[in-house]
Amino acid sequence: MIAALKFLHIAGLICWCAALIALPLLLQGHGAARGQRQYDRFRLLTHIGYIGFATPAALVTVAAGTALIFAAGIFEPWLIIKLGFVAAMVMIHIWFGHMIQRSGEERRSRWRAAPLAGLVVVMPLMAVVLGLVLLKPAPGPFRDLIPAQFLSPRVSPP
Template identity: 75%
Template sequence: MIAALKFLHIAGLASWCAALIALPLLLRGYSGAIGQREFERFRLLTHIGYIGFATPAALITVAAGTGLIFSAGVFAPWLLIKLGFVAAMVLVHAWFGHMIQRSGEEKRGHWRAGPLLGLTVVLPLMALVLGLVLVKPDAAALLDLIPDQFLSPRISDAGAAP
């Protein structure tokens, strides 16, 4: 059971990451100088790539990962940080979907900087997720990164008279 979930999770993550790299490159390659026929092919390719490939891969990744967390009983602090980075990847995924939708509604070439910005955001997120999974840092090392002000209570002077 755990081996099957790991396989689904890794295969889904690899597919999702590939789509998160390919979609902004497709969007960036889209230029305002193409004709109607090429524009229709571009819209079909990006729509099918997002709706038919990237989103199902993301859902498989998240579902298999959730199942893996509970079946393997892994509740380590590094996992919570990893899930935060995965949540950021989901936000970038949604942003790519928004850009794909806008590509059919707005003037061509008007939003060309967005895909490269998205790519520069999602690549470090992928590297951080992979790094956390491979290194699996211990809780003490993670707590050392947090400043002491966040780990100790503050004394409130709100009740004192001026």
């Protein structure tokens, strides 16, 4: 079961990260659409990319990761820190959705640099998440920063 959850988590994460890289690049081409037909294609591609690919990939990643935490019983300080960076990735994901929605309302955007700024922010977040997972740093300096109740599952009194 743990192997299946890891597979789902990693596959979802790969798809979600790919979408978080592709969406701002697509949004950058928003102003370059010439004519209504190109603009309609742009809107359809970004909408389907966000609603039909990026968001389901994010949901699979988070759901499988949450199940994996409890199935494997991992309650380490590095994981709590990683979840903070994942939460930042979720916020960037939501911001990209906002930009996609706004691109349907405004033909020429006032926020031309915003998609690339989002890309510049999300790339280091992905690198930190990957680094924390691969390195699994020792609890030494982090253990004192995190309250004890976050480092173990809650047990109901008998």
